[in-house]
Amino acid sequence: MKTFNLTLIFIWVLFTCSAAQQNPNDTYTLLKPDRVFDGQQMHAGWWVLVKGNRIEAVGEPNTITTPSSAKIIDLKGETLMPGxxxxxxxxxxxxxxxxxxxxxxxxxxxxxxxxxxxxxxxxxxxxxxxxxxxxxxxxxxxxxxxxxxxxxxxxxxxxxxxxxxxxxxxxxxxxxxxxxxxxxxxxxxxxxxxxxxxxxxxxxxxxxxxxxxxxxxxxxxxxxxxxxxxxxxxxxxxxxxxxxxxxxxxxxxxxxxxxxxxxxxxxxxxxxxxxxxxxxxxxxxxxxxxxxxxxxxxxxxxxxxxxxxxxxxxxxxxxxxxxxxxxxxxxxxxxxxxxxxxxxxxxxxxAREMILMADYGMKPIDVLRSATNVNATVFQLKDLGNIKTGYIADIIAVEGNPADDIKSVKQVKLVMKDGVIY
The missing domain is CATH 3.20.20.140 (Metal-dependent hydrolases)
Known part of the structure; x- marks a missing residue:
């Protein structure tokens, strides 16, 4: 009986160590859209790597080192932007x-x-x-x-x-x-x-x-x-x-x-x-x-x-x-x-408001800034409203290019908040 209990303890230790190694904060997700709006500018061909609930890297694909364990999400035809x-x-x-x-x-x-x-x-x-x-x-x-x-x-x-x-x-x-x-x-x-x-x-x-x-x-x-x-x-x-x-x-x-x-x-x-x-x-x-x-x-x-x-x-x-x-x-x-x-x-x-802002004369790219970087700045929201290394992974993907057609912001294809995909 003693040997059996020691075996169970050994298995439990191995399991908990393994679980610790799979800490959600260590998980990686690579997002591959057609373009990235980072809160200020639109960048064609950029990718974003998320680690846990933070943005690990953003930029041209050849600048991002992706771990083999990373989950890869292809977002063909879509724009990635801050939540x-x-x-x-x-x-x-x-x-x-x-x-x-x-x-x-x-x-x-x-x-x-x-x-x-x-x-x-x-x-x-x-x-x-x-x-x-x-x-x-x-x-x-x-x-x-x-x-x-x-x-x-x-x-x-x-x-x-x-x-x-x-x-x-x-x-x-x-x-x-x-x-x-x-x-x-x-x-x-x-x-x-x-x-x-x-x-x-x-x-x-x-x-x-x-x-x-x-x-x-x-x-x-x-x-x-x-x-x-x-x-x-x-x-x-x-x-x-x-x-x-x-x-x-x-x-x-x-x-x-x-x-x-x-x-x-x-x-x-x-x-x-x-x-x-x-x-x-x-x-x-x-x-x-x-x-x-x-x-x-x-x-x-x-x-x-x-x-x-x-x-x-x-x-x-x-x-x-x-x-x-x-x-x-x-x-x-x-x-x-x-x-x-x-x-x-x-x-x-x-997003009805964003469409009207453009209808009333605001440039679509400025509308996007308003709903992301500008609001984050005015409301004193730290590490939000931008897609930058180290920022919180509040990220969405929309169909098409909202800088060309602001109505695209209503075609939401992915929602990630705090690194979790909803």
């Missing part, structure tokens, strides 16, 4: 054509909203977006922090997440609203007022897991529902100071010229929407290094929900104004982030 980064998402929302925003917040349980978010996360990843900046749960509290944790732990598939948790609004400005003063209803974001109030809200959300601070600097709370500024310039400067002292970036919802002016003066990181920006404001954004996330797709989606038929009907004023503001931002040289306000339209259709 795309969605700059403005709401995984806890679904299209308003299915359920209007108020009813999602007021009538869908947190369990249902989380279940939907799980489905949305997978759809986003499989569409080639390996990272999202999720800018508020819209009434679902801090559930995005839990969703992020579940993805990190491998419980569910999904993209890397930068989360904003509840987002911050001025009291009385945001919905849902009720004319019954005694009614206690769920709000779509956390209300805060004054220097002390907004300081507390920023610090509290960071404490609960926020990676980015989202603030609504204007909203539709003016007479007859017109959009007007909410927080004062002093309040916004305080919020930015507090957030940035913790290393967090600050994203602000803004569609009015005055709201944008205050946000620019406060030194925010990104302005979302920017519908009524002016050449002067975009010039200031350029000078201060503040990026614009234009959300073209959300504007068009909302217009279709109220009856607009693109291609058949004249463009509504909201779409016309978006064309104007986007063109002026481009002319001013403002850094443009790719972000569509997904959730207003279906998750997994994130």
């Amino acid at each position: 795309m980064i969605e700059g403005h998402s709401h995984l806890f929302l679904h299209p308003y054509s299915e359920t209007i925003w108020n009813n999602q917040v007021l009538t869908e349980s947190r369990a249902e909203r989380t279940a939907r978010a799980v489905v949305h996360a997978k759809a986003t990843l499989m569409a080639g977006f390996t990272t999202v900046r999720d800018l508020g749960t819209e009434g679902a509290g801090y559930d995005d922090v839990g969703l992020k944790a579940a993805i990190i732990k491998g419980v569910i598939p999904g993209p890397r997440m930068l989360v904003a948790t509840r987002a911050i609004v001025a009291t009385g400005s945001y919905g849902p609203k009720s004319t019954v003063a005694e009614a206690s209803i769920i709000k779509g974001a956390e209300e805060a007022d004054g220097i002390d109030g907004i300081t507390h809200a920023v610090r509290s959300q960071i404490g609960y897991g926020a990676d980015v601070v989202k603030i609504y600097v204007d909203y539709r709370w003016g007479p007859n529902g017109t959009a007007e500024p909410t927080f004062t310039e002093a309040e916004l400067k305080t919020a930015v100071e507090v957030a940035k002292s913790s290393g967090r970036i600050v994203a602000v919802h803004s569609g009015t010229a005055e709201g944008m002016r205050r946000a620019i003066a406060a030194g925010v990181t990104t302005i979302e929407h920017g519908d009524n920006g002016t050449p002067e404001l975009f010039k200031l954004m350029k000078e201060k290094g503040i990026a614009l996330c234009p959300t073209l797709a959300a504007t068009e989606a909302i217009a279709t929900y109220v009856g607009w038929e693109k291609g058949n009907d004249p463009d509504p004023e909201s779409v016309k104004q978006k064309h104007i503001s986007f063109t002026e931002a481009l002319q001013a040289g403002v850094t443009i982030c790719m972000g569509g306000d997904v959730g207003v339209f279906p998750h997994g259709d994130n």
Whole structure:
């Protein structure tokens, strides 16, 4: 019996040693596409070698030494590029054509909203977006922090997440609203007022897991529902100071010229929407290094929900104004982030924004940069957004050449996140 036990122990030792030698971090994958977009430029004939979850080598085939054990994946006719980064998402929302925003917040349980978010996360990843900046749960509290944790732990598939948790609004400005003063209803974001109030809200959300601070600097709370500024310039400067002292970036919802002016003066990181920006404001954004996330797709989606038929009907004023503001931002040289306000339209259709950016006058190669290297830089994402030696292996392959035809980004053939092929 003793000899038998020693034999078992010997076999177990051999097995565990062998398993250690097959550490996933030591596995190699060679990707052989027709071309590689590295986050900045397109390179014909390049290959990429991945070791574990990192890029081991990239370049001309004769510069890459491939181990005999490497798994080889031929990607004939395809373009390899960094995993795309969605700059403005709401995984806890679904299209308003299915359920209007108020009813999602007021009538869908947190369990249902989380279940939907799980489905949305997978759809986003499989569409080639390996990272999202999720800018508020819209009434679902801090559930995005839990969703992020579940993805990190491998419980569910999904993209890397930068989360904003509840987002911050001025009291009385945001919905849902009720004319019954005694009614206690769920709000779509956390209300805060004054220097002390907004300081507390920023610090509290960071404490609960926020990676980015989202603030609504204007909203539709003016007479007859017109959009007007909410927080004062002093309040916004305080919020930015507090957030940035913790290393967090600050994203602000803004569609009015005055709201944008205050946000620019406060030194925010990104302005979302920017519908009524002016050449002067975009010039200031350029000078201060503040990026614009234009959300073209959300504007068009909302217009279709109220009856607009693109291609058949004249463009509504909201779409016309978006064309104007986007063109002026481009002319001013403002850094443009790719972000569509997904959730207003279906998750997994994130690339709709990229196609519109090209339609509205941005060069396809610049659109690709925006969705990869630019977003990674603006969002302070280390070792992401580029295909470079030593970077994290978040890599996708798409059919054709998206620098020639941006619609190719919707033809995703391979998704690798952290070295794992999904």
